[in-house]
Amino acid sequence: MSEPRSDAFVSVVVPIRDRMDYAAGFVREVHAILERTYANFEVILVDDGSTDGTGESLRQLLKELDGLRLLRLSRPFGREATILAGLDSSIGDYIVVILPESDPVELIPPMVERCRLGSGVVVGVEENPARQRGLAGLASKCFHWYCRKQLHLNLHPGSRFFRVFSRSALNAVLQIQDRVRNLRYLSGVVGFDADPFPYRPHWRVDRPPRRRFTRALSEGIGIILANTRHPLRFVTDLGLVASAINLGYALYSVIATGPGSVGDRGWSVVALQLGIMFFVLFVVLAVLAEYVGLVLWETRSRPAYFVAREEQSNLVKGLVQRRNVVNESR
Amino acid sequence: MLIRAHYDHLVVGGGFYGAVLASELAARGRRVVLCERAGDLLQRASLNNQARVHNGYHYPRSLLTALRSRVNFQRFSDEYSPAIVSNFRKLYAVPRRFSKVSARQFLRFVEQIGAPIQPASRPDAALFDRDLIEAVFSVVEHAFDAVILKRLVRERLEREGVEVALRTEVLRLRRHADGLEVHYRDSSGEAVVTATEVLNCTYSGINDLLKESGLPILRIKHELTEMALIEPPEELQGLGVTVMCGPFFSCMPYPARQQHSLSHVRYTPHAAWEDSDDVESHVGERVMAEPKVSKYPHMVRASALYLPCLSQAKYQSSLWEVKSVLPQSEGDDSRPILFRRDHGLPGLVCVMGGKLDNIYDALMEYHPGAAVP
Numbered sequence: 001m002s003e004p005r006s007d008a009f010v011s012v013v014v015p016i017r018d019r020m021d022y023a024a025g026f027v028r029e030v031h032a033i034l035e036r037t038y039a040n041f042e043v044i045l046v047d048d049g050s051t052d053g054t055g056e057s058l059r060q061l062l063k064e065l066d067g068l069r070l071l072r073l074s075r076p077f078g079r080e081a082t083i084l085a086g087l088d089s090s091i092g093d094y095i096v097v098i099l100p101e102s103d104p105v106e107l108i109p110p111m112v113e114r115c116r117l118g119s120g121v122v123v124g125v126e127e128n129p130a131r132q133r134g135l136a137g138l139a140s141k142c143f144h145w146y147c148r149k150q151l152h153l154n155l156h157p158g159s160r161f162f163r164v165f166s167r168s169a170l171n172a173v174l175q176i177q178d179r180v181r182n183l184r185y186l187s188g189v190v191g192f193d194a195d196p197f198p199y200r201p202h203w204r205v206d207r208p209p210r211r212r213f214t215r216a217l218s219e220g221i222g223i224i225l226a227n228t229r230h231p232l233r234f235v236t237d238l239g240l241v242a243s244a245i246n247l248g249y250a251l252y253s254v255i256a257t258g259p260g261s262v263g264d265r266g267w268s269v270v271a272l273q274l275g276i277m278f279f280v281l282f283v284v285l286a287v288l289a290e291y292v293g294l295v296l297w298e299t300r301s302r303p304a305y306f307v308a309r310e311e312q313s314n315l316v317k318g319l320v321q322r323r324n325v326v327n328e329s330r
Numbered sequence: 331m332l333i334r335a336h337y338d339h340l341v342v343g344g345g346f347y348g349a350v351l352a353s354e355l356a357a358r359g360r361r362v363v364l365c366e367r368a369g370d371l372l373q374r375a376s377l378n379n380q381a382r383v384h385n386g387y388h389y390p391r392s393l394l395t396a397l398r399s400r401v402n403f404q405r406f407s408d409e410y411s412p413a414i415v416s417n418f419r420k421l422y423a424v425p426r427r428f429s430k431v432s433a434r435q436f437l438r439f440v441e442q443i444g445a446p447i448q449p450a451s452r453p454d455a456a457l458f459d460r461d462l463i464e465a466v467f468s469v470v471e472h473a474f475d476a477v478i479l480k481r482l483v484r485e486r487l488e489r490e491g492v493e494v495a496l497r498t499e500v501l502r503l504r505r506h507a508d509g510l511e512v513h514y515r516d517s518s519g520e521a522v523v524t525a526t527e528v529l530n531c532t533y534s535g536i537n538d539l540l541k542e543s544g545l546p547i548l549r550i551k552h553e554l555t556e557m558a559l560i561e562p563p564e565e566l567q568g569l570g571v572t573v574m575c576g577p578f579f580s581c582m583p584y585p586a587r588q589q590h591s592l593s594h595v596r597y598t599p600h601a602a603w604e605d606s607d608d609v610e611s612h613v614g615e616r617v618m619a620e621p622k623v624s625k626y627p628h629m630v631r632a633s634a635l636y637l638p639c640l641s642q643a644k645y646q647s648s649l650w651e652v653k654s655v656l657p658q659s660e661g662d663d664s665r666p667i668l669f670r671r672d673h674g675l676p677g678l679v680c681v682m683g684g685k686l687d688n689i690y691d692a693l694m695e696y697h698p699g700a701a702v703p
Contacts, residue, residue: 009627040627069596088427089577091631175461307428310577314602 005039010112011092012041015082015161016058017048019100022204024057026100030108031065037109044069046086049076062313074308081305083161083183087170089310095165097183102201102208103162111164111197119195120169124162127198136213143220151227156196225294232291235284242280249273331516332495332523337363340512340525342500342539344368346376347683347692348531349483354693356490363525364492365514367499371487372480375533376686378651380557380591381584383407383414383472383687387422387447390431390439390575395666397443398691403472406687413478415585420471420570421450425636426464430575433465446470457565462636463573471570474686475585503528503543509677530673530680534614534652541611545674550682551657553599554617557649558626562590563642571637579633581640589646594632597625604657614652624648654682669695 012030016023027045034041045068047055055072062068071085083097094112098105103124115122132140140157147153161183165173173183201208224231253269341352344366352364368374382388385403386396407414424433431439440447449455450466458466487494497516504511509526530539537547562569562581570582577596584591600622603613626645634641656668668682669692681692 009631042628091628091635093631303427310428312596 006037007039008094008112008116009040009092010034010038010042010094010096010108011090012043012096012098012108013046013083013086013090014043014098014100015046015048015079015086016050016054016100017076017079017082018050018052018054020050020052020054020057023054023100024061026105026204027058027061027068028065029105030098031068033105033108034067042067042069042090042092044071044086044090046082047072048079048082049073059311062311063315066313066315068313070309070311071307072309072311074306077305079161080183085305085307087165087174089307090170093167095167095170097161097163097165099161101205102160102203104199104202107162107197107199111162114195114197115164115166120166120172121194122164122197123156123194124160125156125196125198126158126160127200129158136216139213139217139220143224146224150230151224153227154194156194159196160201162199221290225290231287235287238280239284242277246273246277331518331521332363332365332498332514333493334361334363335523336508337361337493337523337525339363339527339529340365340500340510340523341529341531343531343533343535344371344494344496345374345531345533346372346479346483346686347533347681347689348529349487350689351529351531351681351692351696352492353483353486353490354696356487356492362490362492363495363523364487365495365498365500367497369496370480371484371494371496372476375651375653377476377480377586378557378649379476379686380580380582380593381473381476381586382580382582383474384685385469385471386443386445387440387469387471388572388574390436393439393443396439399685399687400443400445402687402690405690406474407472410474410479410482413474413476413482415473415475415583418473418568418570418583419454420469420582421454421466421572422447422469423458423463423466423571423573423636425462425573425576425578427462428576429464429578436575437465437467440467440469454569457637457639459636459638473570473583473585477586479686500539501542503539503545503675503678505675510675525677527677527679530678531682533682534654535612536654536680536682537605538611538614540674540680541605543674545678547605547607548668548670548673548680548682549604549657550654550668551602551604552614553602553653553655554622555593555598555651555653556600556622556625557598557651558592558624558629559584559587559589559646559649560592560630561644561646563639565639566590566637566643573633573636577632578636579629581633581637587646590643591649592626592629592633592640592643594625594629596632597628599653600625618650618652622648622650655684656682667692667695 012034014027014030027043030043034043045058047058047070058070062070071089073082073085087095094115096108096112098108111122111124144155144157147155338360339355339362341348341362341364344364348364349371352362356362383403383406384399386400389396389399424431424436437447447467447469450468454468455466495516499515501513501515501520504513506524508524510524510528512523512525512528514521514523530536532539534552537550540547566581572580572582579592579594581590581592601617626648630640630643656666667684667688668680670680672678673680683689683692
């Protein structure tokens with residue numbers, strides 16, 4: 001070892017689901033760089049219910065590399081819950097979340113170093129992310145503007161899961177018991193400085209997956225609902241204003257035309273008025289329904305994931321020598 | 331050299347089990363010799379363990395073990411009272427996540443086995459992380475001082491007239507007209523003696539003797555284990571803590587050194603192997619002789635998540651030991667003793683205990699129906 005290894009204890013959380021072709025190679029890379037850099041580390045592999053044999057190839061690694069732990073979830077719970085399971089079980093002073101399909105392992109030491117120097121969270125942000133066009137791009141801009149101005153959340157467009165937490169920042173994140181979790185947003189909400197770390201993803205798949213607009217939209221709505229009551233207040237105001245206007249209009253029509261004299265012209269006006277009223281009503285209902293749904297979800301205190309099995313590295317480095325191996329080498 | 335040419339019983343291994351069995355046999359008027367490889371008794375697993383006198387709490391997944399443990403607790407505490415240390419408060423805590431039992435299940439289980447339990451006092455409970463720990467209970471459990479225990483065991487051996495041969499290694503056994511022929515080595519070289527019965531009480535070395543004697547081996551799983559000795563932070567003085575049941579830890583007084591021990595389910599075992607016919611013998615000894623890297627940094631961090639004051643503990647040293655279990659008991663944490671008569675040879679008894687306080691089960695197995703003192 002040319003340089004003395006750092007005494008920081010680093011945990012690396014790797015969420016994996018059906019990555020048979022490169023999972024094992026990726027873990028080897030991570031392990032090699034950690035072993036070179038840190039005296040104490042752990043790699044927590046969280047298998048999100050893989051069905052393609054990834055789990056078995058990871059189990060093989062436990063017999064080969066030291067400092068690995070493998071958590072297998074009982075079924076697929078999704079990426080957020082998978083990462084959460086790894087974070088819950090991590091013990092390090094600095095905790096890295098890294099995705100096997102896209103993140104360069106050689107950035108782990110510089111990101112941990114940045115975290116050590118002060119910021120609670122270092123967030124990997126994609127350099128020159130593919131620009132979203134049209135409606136999606138506009139929606140994205142509006143969303144980030146809203147988060148920044150109204151919610152005081154700096155979400156860094158292009159921010160990815162690749163990040164490093166200090167122990168105190170992670171403990172704060174883990175204390176937020178929300179069921180609707182979004183790691184990229186939670187890292188910001190705990191109030192620790194989120195330090196952007198620009199990097200270029202290293203894709204290990206042929207075609208980088210694109211985030212679908214509907215998915216992004218639903219995540220955005222989730223973040224807003226979990227964080228603020230602005231929409232609720234907005235529809236309350238909207239409902240009040242709309243009903244006041246409606247009442248005014250009704251009074252006007254009674255006074256101006258008198259009872260029993262609704263002419264042909266009135267039908268279209270009545271239809272317009274009803275249409276607007278129903279639109280407003282349904283907007284109010286939609287927002288209420290979202291909040292009711294959220295409340296329902298949160299009150300069912302169901303764990304975000306279940307761990308089916310936990311295993312760890314088990315090496316007897318060359319201590320148990322099998323006789324038959326000796327025989328074969330002759 | 332051993333004094334006689336023939337013994338009624340030759341006990342191999344001067345750990346707690348070997349020594350107590352030798353005393354029991356001598357008390358029945360037999361001629362007994364106890365052979366120990368090291369220069370003193372109770373030097374290995376009988377010394378290098380948590381020093382916990384179990385009172386059942388530890389086995390929520392094996393009711394039988396828990397109940398036996400309750401019975402043995404009283405007996406062990408009475409018989410070896412000078413070695414028993416009970417001047418500390420003992421807490422059991424149940425985490426919210428990753429635990430195989432919930433607080434309610436644990437409480438119900440303890441009530442079922444009739445062991446004392448109550449909610450921990452407010453200051454004691456406040457030592458734990460509220461988000462991670464569901465409940466903390468105050469229970470009754472003791473520790474023993476292995477050094478005093480050794481003295482008691484030695485005094486009894488003397489009293490019963492057992493011949494104790496230190497620095498005497500039993501190499502192998504052979505069939506003989508008078509029972510068994512025992513080949514051994516001591517400072518004056520190799521020699522042979524005969525015995526009507528040989529008791530193999532060598533714990534993790536049990537298969538080594540069998541293998542050297544050309545006998546079938548037993549299915550046993552071994553683990554190299556590390557227990558850290560620490561100087562506890564002030565809050566933990568006079569306090570023993572166990573967090574269970576799952577990948578958690580115990581931190582409790584270790585009276586033989588006036589320190590606390592810290593062991594973690596995940597980090598205490600370093601390597602595991604199973605004896606088999608094509609693996610050479612004496613693996614345990616070689617593993618023990620290897621240079622070892624402590625996992626204390628892992629243990630203390632993993633434990634301090636639940637018990638934050640532990641991060642102030644001062645590391646002193648580590649106790650390393652080969653721990654052996656029967657593969658069948660791995661799943662439920664029960665630690666049944668292994669007791670086999672006439673294993674491979676008539677007159678060869680193999681005994682392997684999991685916990686010191688289970689000695690009474692071994693004695694009962696040896697003399698069925700006999701009232702053991």
